[in-house]
Amino acid sequence: MEEPNTTSLNVMIAEDSGITGKKLKKMLEELGHNVVGVARTGEEAVEQYEKLNPDIVTMDIIMPGMNGVDAAREICSKFKDACIIMITSHGQKQMVINAVKAGARGFVIKPFKHEILKSAIDQIVKKFL
Numbered sequence: 001m002e003e004p005n006t007t008s009l010n011v012m013i014a015e016d017s018g019i020t021g022k023k024l025k026k027m028l029e030e031l032g033h034n035v036v037g038v039a040r041t042g043e044e045a046v047e048q049y050e051k052l053n054p055d056i057v058t059m060d061i062i063m064p065g066m067n068g069v070d071a072a073r074e075i076c077s078k079f080k081d082a083c084i085i086m087i088t089s090h091g092q093k094q095m096v097i098n099a100v101k102a103g104a105r106g107f108v109i110k111p112f113k114h115e116i117l118k119s120a121i122d123q124i125v126k127k128f129l
Contacts, residue, residue, distance in 0.1 A: 007125060012037040012054040014045035014071065015087065016063040020110070024058055024087075027117055042066025042074075049075050049082070056124060057084045059104070061095050069099045076103025083124050087112075 011033045015021040025035045037052045039045040043066050045059060057075070061068040072084045086099040086107040096107050105128060106120045 007129075009033045009055040009121070009125070009129075010036045010052070012039065012045070012048055012052055012057045014039040014042070014057060014059040014063065014068060016040050016060060020060070020087075024117075027114055028058075030114065031118055031121070033121075040064075042068060042071030045071040046074050049079065053079075055083065055129060056121060057082070058087050058108075059084050059099075060087045061092055061099065062089075069095055069102055072099050072104050073102035081128070083128050085120050085124065 011028050013021055013024050013035060015024060015038070021038055025038070028035055036054050037048045039048045041063050045057065049057060059068040059072055068086060072086065075082045075084065082103065084104045086096060086104045087110060088096050088107055089110050099107065105124050108116055108120050
């Protein structure tokens with residue numbers, strides 16, 4: 001039987017949609033994690049990552065300015081241990097592949113539920129943290 005994740009992680013959210021950002025924050029907190037920052041653009045995500053050094057980042061692929069794939073690439077080039085979960089809509093398969101090549105450790109497809117988000121985080125904890 002798999003043990004429940006009892007580790008409280010510091011998570012940064014990179015999401016341009018206020019509604020999705022609030023939903024993610026609520027889910028993450030309900031899963032026992034601390035949301036340490038919210039970025040609305042890829043540039044903000046890179047900047048905040050450097051300041052906050054979160055355990056995990058949830059990164060939307062489509063954001064104004066620098067997209068999530070480029071932000072993930074930049075973060076992962078500077079921080080080899082970065083753990084980024086891409087948040088994607090259906091139909092963005094090539095962008096997910098590009099994000100994984102850029103260094104992302106996992107992905108979740110919108111609309112997502114607690115169980116899916118928890119599973120993605122648990123897999124990263126098991127493999128990388």
